[in-house]
Amino acid sequence: MEVEFDDEQTAMRIELGLAFGSVTASLLAPSRQISPGQAAAIEVSCASFNLGAGLIDGLCDGTPALGLELLRILQALDWAGATRDPWQVGRLRSILPTPLSTDPTADFTARIIETFLETLHVGYPGDEGARVRDRVGALSVEALEAERRSVQRSSEFAARDQMIACSRQTSVMPFQVIEQLATGAPAIASPTAGMLLGEAMWRIDDLVDLAQDAGDGALNSVLLDATSKPWSASAHDGVAALEEVITSDVIALTAVEAAERLEAGLAAASDGKADSKAGRLFLAFVHRYAQLAPTG
Template identity: 75%
Template structure:
């Protein structure tokens, strides 16, 4: 569905203004200097993590051959930032404990690789639903959740991909990233001692795959508006909960967890930022779904009329309030455990960048 460019800009302006206002009122906007410094740090972290992940992903290649060709430098930077966001999020949740250097490094890479894998799967589901749904089916068929508990043989997922499917470079790279996540998950939480964490992560992975499938697949099953909204929420919240368990090394965390709060904040921010895009693509958007009490389908609505209605209502401003409240609460829960606030600033820099928010002042 074509959305006029002028209307897209109008929606983006209202969203940006609402988020900036609520974040500013709660001290969640970085200064120009703090933002620039944080972004420089996460770019460097992304480059470092990308080199490490490529080494692990292609350890089966010829000795010394560790080069991966991306579409362009921007694509490589986006991949690196996806890894860095997983690492930064993990550093928010991590608490001092007796973990040797090798395990600590493996935990960082597992969180980074998991976040990248989740983003790649989501990108496939949004951009090419047929490919995304097929990958989700394969992941469920090979028991990804079980692989978190008991280590897979090397190359298990790649060998399960049908030949035409595996020829897609994004699918092939995603499979290697998922295998890297599983390898480093077991290295960071090994043996019987790490089994409770791996069990919990496996259970959450199972829920996350099913939630992603439900939000993409037009199932004949009767799904209410509230069920759709909950599936949408789970696709954002469950990844944060998984990283939280990995970073804390704990199979159980007191509720509501910081991961839940941050996931709910990012869920709302994501759907606000993608309002016009989701209407144009006919994709599930919880902000739009919340505007009606009827079973909701983006593909069946008049996109222009829907967006005009949303702009004139208070749904954007109310959603921005909810996002800011949960972001503030989630960051307060984790920053209380830390003597410095660098991870806090790095996390906020990602939020600024993703939501397109200008720094303070």
């Protein structure tokens, strides 16, 4: 498919989203005997899943109505069923309502979702791949539901610990999906390397997005940890929330937790790859995202 981006910065973000999914998969994948075609399909599946998750999150943050509608359509189409039995080519894009089909970001997101499903079935085909596809389907359904709840908050979702748990899921679940894809294992002992890396990136995400989330009233675990008053999406004071964060020690504590989870996740990565090229590339992406100068 041919895609034209608005500018080089947008194209670079797309490239980095794909590359980070691929690097994460390389870090988590065990050494195993599979065909080059299957390996390539799995790599593309991991890359497209990571990009798709980021695009859905961006759509939900930037245009919540469109994001929620896309999530509703995916649920109505039986997402778990799509991981069991492949869709016809273009099925998702063919049923998008006008507000989504005419939105360039939403339409591109739908293309990436379809690419993920197509390569999932190539990488794990037929009956022999069914268990992995089922597990990927179950995990990704949880991820989609967490994303929905993070945007469409209601009285069922008012307690601070519930909101923090949902915030964690939106970051951790994508890493668990990629880990499942990369390993092809029917079961992975917990806590997994993917889970630990996801928890590190959850904290890093919320630190990076702190000011923007405070202004938008978006779900952010750092704000939730520091804010003394009950949180409300409709009546938030971003400046007051940031003042509470700055006068607390939550930023330092969150940074320490992120570093600890990152170190543990790299150490737990399969085949001792924490010090490998994949481990170094993963850290390079983290440094770039967090705008930190690498050391050593």
